[in-house]
Amino acid sequence: MQASTLQHNAHPPQTLEVREWSVWYGQAQALFEVNLTLKAGECAALLGRNGAGKSTLIHSILGLVPKRQGKLSLDSEDLMAKEPFELARMGLGWVPEDRRIFSQLTVMENLRVGFGNTPTKRAFSKVAKSNFEAQFENQLEHVLTLFPLLRVLLKRLGGHLSGGEQQMLSMARTLMSRPQWILMDEVSEGVAPQVLEGLKESVHNLSQMGVSILMAEQNIGFVQGLCTKAFVLERGRVVCAGEQAQLNDPHWIESQLKHLS
Numbered sequence: 001m002q003a004s005t006l007q008h009n010a011h012p013p014q015t016l017e018v019r020e021w022s023v024w025y026g027q028a029q030a031l032f033e034v035n036l037t038l039k040a041g042e043c044a045a046l047l048g049r050n051g052a053g054k055s056t057l058i059h060s061i062l063g064l065v066p067k068r069q070g071k072l073s074l075d076s077e078d079l080m081a082k083e084p085f086e087l088a089r090m091g092l093g094w095v096p097e098d099r100r101i102f103s104q105l106t107v108m109e110n111l112r113v114g115f116g117n118t119p120t121k122r123a124f125s126k127v128a129k130s131n132f133e134a135q136f137e138n139q140l141e142h143v144l145t146l147f148p149l150l151r152v153l154l155k156r157l158g159g160h161l162s163g164g165e166q167q168m169l170s171m172a173r174t175l176m177s178r179p180q181w182i183l184m185d186e187v188s189e190g191v192a193p194q195v196l197e198g199l200k201e202s203v204h205n206l207s208q209m210g211v212s213i214l215m216a217e218q219n220i221g222f223v224q225g226l227c228t229k230a231f232v233l234e235r236g237r238v239v240c241a242g243e244q245a246q247l248n249d250p251h252w253i254e255s256q257l258k259h260l261s
């Protein structure tokens with residue numbers, strides 16, 4: 001797959017910045033002045049045990065948690081006032097922890113939902129409809145190249161897929177909207193070990209194509225060899241950040257294990 005097929009414009013943004021980021025659920029503070037930078041093309045891990053704040057960070061970046069303070073920007077563009085759908089249009093994709101597959105829809109239908117609404121109104125000309133269809137087919141082909149297993153499952157209901165297949169569908173559906181930045185929440189969770197390698201390869205290929213990835217994970221083996229840097233969260237704070245060499249260093253990993261339990 002060509003990197004250019006996933007790009008929205010000729011000058012995609014270069015840096016996603018989270019600065020002095022604090023988040024609350026009601027009176028309870030869940031994140032404390034978190035700083036994080038993700039450059040275009042980077043694949044970063046967000047590590048931490050249960051309740052550390054990984055999902056909260058992802059949800060709050062996407063505007064899904066109302067009480068937030070700090071700075072959030074894509075290059076110089078302030079994202080704080082953007083609605084979740086506007087962020088999606090700007091190229092921010094999300095693979096949620098609970099996958100959110102439409103169980104009564106087929107794999108193909110799930111992928112169509114990810115691509116967007118088919119122009120069915122009369123206002124759309126035949127040409128517009130056929131252009132839309134061609135773009136859909138094109139993107140579908142690219143996504144199926146990344147997740148070849150889904151090709152033979154296109155007619156199967158989402159609810160009849162295994163956990164690993166659902167995870168792939170969840171990622172593939174997100175990719176149908178051609179995001180430049182993807183926030184992934186524990187994609188390896190509940191996936192059978194024999195399927196994990198394939199999933200890891202798909203994420204690796206995606207990263208190689210230039211898509212920027214921030215992945216919340218507890219499975220350190222999954223991010224090793226995949227991510228180029230890591231942030232470790234503990235009780236809502238980034239307690240350390242490591243580069244790829246540290247991620248692949250067993251001593252660094254060992255010292256982080258106390259954070260990951």
Ligand code: ATP
Nearest residue numbers: 025028030048049050051052053054055056057186
């Ligand atoms: P896990 O891997 O278990 O999902 P996590 O690192 O993603 O953990 P979060 O889910 O972000 O952690 O939770 C961070 C803190 O915020 C926890 O103390 C959690 O109880 C709290 N929290 C999360 N969601 C809510 C919510 N909707 N309302 C109130 N508190 C919440």
